[in-house]
Amino acid sequence: MSDEQTPDQTGDLVRSVEPLTPAAPQYSSRREMRAATSAPARRPAGTTSARPAPVRTNPPRAGQPATAKMSRKDRALVRKLAVAPAPKPVVSARRSSTRGIGASVIGGLVILVVSAIVGTTIMPAYAFLPSGTAGILANATKSSGGAPQAVTVDASAQVPAAKRDLITATSMKEYQQQRITATALANYSVQPHAAGDDYPWPNAGNTLSPLNYYYRQCVDFVAWRLNRDAGVTHAPWKWTWSNLTPGGGDASQWKAAWERHGWKTSATPIVGSVAWFVGNHVAYVKSVNGNTVTIEEYNGMSSRAYAMRTIPIDSVGRFLYPPPA
Structure with missing residues (x-):
């Protein structure tokens, strides 16, 4: 059985093995028939190779065709083919390695696409100027002559200067003394x-x-x-x-x-x-x-x-x- 034969084909092969029934030979006389079926054929002169064993057959009964008997080797082969499990399909190493490379390439492409989608969604909104902003900035610069415009801030919006006390203590005792002194300074003018x-x-x-x-x-x-x-x-x-x-x-x-x-x-x-x-x-x-x-x-x-x-x-x-x- 070759590698290309499938289990179904193997079963058909087993089922197709049937006892061989050769065609009945034609003899001119009974003597010729006995000589052909029972006596071994003579080896031709000058032949040194072994002569194959003749297939012995029982003489057919009257009204029945002659049937050849299977040898022991053929019967063992038929039994082996009948009980043998169906062969598994063979995948070559080259085909597996090709499939692994293809899966790796597809996984890398998926990671790149997901990263691009996530990166664009979390990017700060101020990373890009809105449509038309560049023109507005150009016009503003042209109208002001390229120099910054002066802005006047109302006095009420100005933050008053911070007032600092006289406390510069580095310990609790100094703090208490300086706190007393600061209070005294406020009471004496x-x-x-x-x-x-x-x-x-x-x-x-x-x-x-x-x-x-x-x-x-x-x-x-x-x-x-x-x-x-x-x-x-x-x-x-x-x-x-x-x-x-x-x-x-x-x-x-x-x-x-x-x-x-x-x-x-x-x-x-x-x-x-x-x-x-x-x-x-x-x-x-x-x-x-x-x-x-x-x-x-x-x-x-x-x-x-x-x-x-x-x-x-x-x-x-x-x-x-x-x-x-």
């Missing part, structure tokens, strides 16, 4: 005065002044400035020794007096505050300039006389804010 000696008793002797401090001392000058800033320049005075520093008149006692009163003290200076020094001295803060302050004083740089100087803020022990009005 001392108007600055022209620099110069306005002390009313510049030539007085070494006795007590109407403020109950000694004339031309640092404490008497600062007490005078606190009265002046409160709008009082003559008797009755607003601030004297009795209600300003009743515990003692020396400059070294002023910080403790402020704390007993509960008045504000700070490391941050403001105009009109008292610059308190550890070395028993006080002065009046004229102005604040970044990291420095300008102070006015008596009996500081000059003995029992007026002076003005600018010093670093951190050289002052504490700033005593003006007493509340």
Whole structure:
């Protein structure tokens, strides 16, 4: 059976194998018939190859055709063909590899098409100019001469400048102190005065002044400035020794007096505050300039006389804010 034969054709082949019935030979006599059917044929002279075995047949009965008997080999072949399974179709390796390449090509094309569809749907709308936009932009540029047009913004639409407070703390303790100082700055608004000696008793002797401090001392000058800033320049005075520093008149006692009163003290200076020094001295803060302050004083740089100087803020022990009005 060849590769091109199908199972159906194989079955037909098996069914087509039937016992061979040769045509009955014709003999002239019974002797000739016996000699042809039973006696072996003589080998021709000079023949060396084996002679095929004759097919023996039984003499046919009267009225029946002679039938040839199948050999054992032919019967085994018929049984083998009858029970053999139907052969499977053979697919060549070349055909399978061709089919795999075709599937890969089709899969790649599908991926490219899907990617193109998804990419166009998720692309931002502003990636392309709408139809006619280029012409509108060209006309706008031509009408303006190629220069940008001026736009006037109403004052009400302008954003006001941000206001910053004075809090620059790096710890909770500093924050609390600076918060107190910032609040105090908002509550005190001392108007600055022209620099110069306005002390009313510049030539007085070494006795007590109407403020109950000694004339031309640092404490008497600062007490005078606190009265002046409160709008009082003559008797009755607003601030004297009795209600300003009743515990003692020396400059070294002023910080403790402020704390007993509960008045504000700070490391941050403001105009009109008292610059308190550890070395028993006080002065009046004229102005604040970044990291420095300008102070006015008596009996500081000059003995029992007026002076003005600018010093670093951190050289002052504490700033005593003006007493509340």
